[in-house]
Amino acid sequence: MSPDPVLDAIEAKAKALLLQGSPSGHDFAHVRRVHALCCRLAYMEQAPVLRPVLEAAALLHDIGREYERKDPAVDHALKSAELAEPILRKAGFPVQHIPQVLQAIRAHRFSTKRMPESLEAMLLQDADWIDASGALGIATTFAYGGAHDRTLYHPDDPFAEDRALDDGTYSLDHFYTKILRLSDSLHTESAKAIARERSAFTRGYLEQMRKEMAGEC
Numbered sequence: 001m002s003p004d005p006v007l008d009a010i011e012a013k014a015k016a017l018l019l020q021g022s023p024s025g026h027d028f029a030h031v032r033r034v035h036a037l038c039c040r041l042a043y044m045e046q047a048p049v050l051r052p053v054l055e056a057a058a059l060l061h062d063i064g065r066e067y068e069r070k071d072p073a074v075d076h077a078l079k080s081a082e083l084a085e086p087i088l089r090k091a092g093f094p095v096q097h098i099p100q101v102l103q104a105i106r107a108h109r110f111s112t113k114r115m116p117e118s119l120e121a122m123l124l125q126d127a128d129w130i131d132a133s134g135a136l137g138i139a140t141t142f143a144y145g146g147a148h149d150r151t152l153y154h155p156d157d158p159f160a161e162d163r164a165l166d167d168g169t170y171s172l173d174h175f176y177t178k179i180l181r182l183s184d185s186l187h188t189e190s191a192k193a194i195a196r197e198r199s200a201f202t203r204g205y206l207e208q209m210r211k212e213m214a215g216e217c
């Protein structure tokens with residue numbers, strides 16, 4: 001909990017909403033890690049951010065996840081922003097800064113490629129995308145795949161050497177369609193440094209997987 005009662009109220013609301021479901025890894029534990037990463041990146045970059053904007057956006061950025069899980073036509077970033085506005089008002093968040101929080105939330109989603117319009121939105125994108133990488137990214141990728149009825153990997157061509165990638169069917173493909181490409185889109189040098197370390201771990205994991213599939217170890 002933060003020493004700020006407004007952020008405390010926002011965190012409590014986010015926790016209540018995110019504890020309602022999501023076996024896919026996009027749960028309150030993810031939000032806590034993203035919040036911590038946002039604070040870490042702001043410190044590492046010595047970034048002149050509006051800290052309450054950054055923290056509120058981090059806490060609320062995925063509260064619409066459950067809606068997207070039930071209906072894939074829903075964009076959870078837009079839904080999260082829609083749900084966030086009354087929560088921010090009710091918690092007493094400074095009204096003049098609410099639009100910045102909502103923009104950061106709308107922009108955070110990787111697949112929509114919305115551009116962040118502020119430093120706070122950039123740090124949230126960086127933190128959210130870093131949390132999709134490394135050991136936790138591996139766990140989340142397979143948890144998400146399981147929750148969406150995806151197979152671990154293509155039985156005949158696991159690493160898509162002779163076929164198009166299809167991460168809607170095979171969890172392993174998701175590393176090549178998204179996870180290992182995330183670092184190309186990061187904004188800050190601090191995030192890129194963390195991403196390099198995590199990508200090296202992920203590549204080592206995939207290499208070990210390849211060896212085990214081939215019976216080499």
Ligand SMILES: [Fe+2]
Binds near residue numbers: 061062077108
């Ligand atoms: Fe998200």
Ligand SMILES: [Fe+2]
Binds near residue numbers: 061062
């Ligand atoms: Fe997220």
